[in-house]
Amino acid sequence: MKLKDVEIIVMSDEEYGEHLDQLFERVKRGEIREPEPHKIVTRTAEDIGKILTHERLRLLHIIKEKKPESISELARMLKRKESNVHNDLTFLEGIGLLELKEGKNHVRKVPVVDYDALHITVPLTA
Numbered sequence: 001m002k003l004k005d006v007e008i009i010v011m012s013d014e015e016y017g018e019h020l021d022q023l024f025e026r027v028k029r030g031e032i033r034e035p036e037p038h039k040i041v042t043r044t045a046e047d048i049g050k051i052l053t054h055e056r057l058r059l060l061h062i063i064k065e066k067k068p069e070s071i072s073e074l075a076r077m078l079k080r081k082e083s084n085v086h087n088d089l090t091f092l093e094g095i096g097l098l099e100l101k102e103g104k105n106h107v108r109k110v111p112v113v114d115y116d117a118l119h120i121t122v123p124l125t126a
Helices: 013-028 045-051 054-066 071-078 082-094
Strands: 005-010 038-042 099-102 109-112 117-121
Touching: 005 045, 038 045, 054 071, 054 082, 071 082, 071 109, 082 099
Parallel strands: 005 038, 005 117
Antiparallel strands: 099 109
């Protein structure tokens, strides 16, 4: 899964429903042949702050730059408890901001961030 960028966008329930309807129509017409850019939809701008805490952004940066070989190594780099790092990794993997791949010894999980930037879109219209 090599992504160039990830977009985080604020959409109301109605806007999200319309977005999905349009997406399904484009798929039916055969207009979408390649994966769409990865999008994470939130309901409010405040949700972005809950997703991208300072520690989670630091975690993503360290994974991208230092490429740790395990969760334990990442926790040491961050000087955080391994259980807290694991919780953040599980959350971020669940929303698609990273992957936990199987390590060489099939026991360790290797965190991977394979995109270059996060783009945040907050519409100013109601």
